[in-house]
Amino acid sequence: GENVEQHPSTLSVQEGDSAVIKCTYSDSASNYFPWYKQELGKRPQLIIDIRSNVGEKKDQRIAVTLNKTAKHFSLHITETQPEDSAVYFCAARSFQTGANNLFFGTGTRLTVIP
Amino acid sequence: NAGVTQTPKFQVLKTGQSMTLQCAQDMNHEYMSWYRQDPGMGLRLIHYSVGAGITDQGEVPNGYNVSRSTTEDFPLRLLSAAPSQTSVYFCASSYSAGTNTGELFFGEGSRLTVL
Numbered sequence: 001g002e003n004v005e006q007h008p009s010t011l012s013v014q015e016g017d018s019a020v021i022k023c024t025y026s027d028s029a030s031n032y033f034p035w036y037k038q039e040l041g042k043r044p045q046l047i048i049d050i051r052s053n054v055g056e057k058k059d060q061r062i063a064v065t066l067n068k069t070a071k072h073f074s075l076h077i078t079e080t081q082p083e084d085s086a087v088y089f090c091a092a093r094s095f096q097t098g099a100n101n102l103f104f105g106t107g108t109r110l111t112v113i114p
Numbered sequence: 115n116a117g118v119t120q121t122p123k124f125q126v127l128k129t130g131q132s133m134t135l136q137c138a139q140d141m142n143h144e145y146m147s148w149y150r151q152d153p154g155m156g157l158r159l160i161h162y163s164v165g166a167g168i169t170d171q172g173e174v175p176n177g178y179n180v181s182r183s184t185t186e187d188f189p190l191r192l193l194s195a196a197p198s199q200t201s202v203y204f205c206a207s208s209y210s211a212g213t214n215t216g217e218l219f220f221g222e223g224s225r226l227t228v229l
Contacts, residue, residue, distance in 0.1 A: 001173065004156075006156075009154070032216050034216065034217070034218070042222075043204065043220040043221060043222050043223055044157070044204070044220050045220070046217050046218070049216065049217070089156060089157065093216065099145060099162055099164050099170070099210075100145045100147075100162075100208045100209075100210065100216055100218060101147065101159055101162055101172065102157075102159070102218055103159070103173075104149075104156040104157040104158070105156055106154060106155060106156040107154075107156050
């Protein structure tokens with residue numbers, strides 16, 4: 001099955017700085033890579049995703065890059081704000097399984113210091 | 115449109131007891147799944163279903179059963195609770211993998227403690 005590794009496990013940045021979270025995956029058949037944000041005591045919520053036919057995707061202050069050859073993808077948050085503080089999870093899925101089974105990384109706790 | 119609804123939100127069990135976590139969605143999603151979330155381990159897939167009458171095992175299925183008699187409901191049963199099943203459980207649903215969007219919608223979670 002798919003194995004997703006995520007680094008770092010914790011990340012502290014000053015407000016206004018950038019944050020980068022990196023993930024690697026093992027299954028070359030994986031072709032969909034979402035990122036979820038989970039605030040304390042809340043459910044995970046999708047913030048951005050990328051498919052394997054795209055190398056980069058941006059949505060305002062967040063962007064995701066994908067390197068299929070190296071099997072890694074990254075989340076970039078610019079101009080961080082205190083409300084960005086949360087746990088972020090990367091995930092990978094292969095459409096070929098016929099099911100929307102996501103395999104998650106172990107999470108990164110981001111703290112934005114005002 | 116309530117999305118994905120889970121009950122109960124909190125539950126305390128004794129070792130050996132059984133219980134059912136309920137999950138319902140009103141978005142007409144074909145795919146439903148159960149994840150457990152443990153500190154430092156992310157979310158791990160327990161069981162999933164691609165449609166009514168079809169279920170399959172995920173990464174960590176032992177000790178759990180599921181059924182999918184309708185499109186809307188996907189209950190998770192703990193057969194004989196063990197302390198290792200203390201966790202936060204999330205139900206999730208989406209359209210099938212064959213459609214354009216793969217967004218997985220999560221319920222609010224159910225925190226289970228087994229003593």
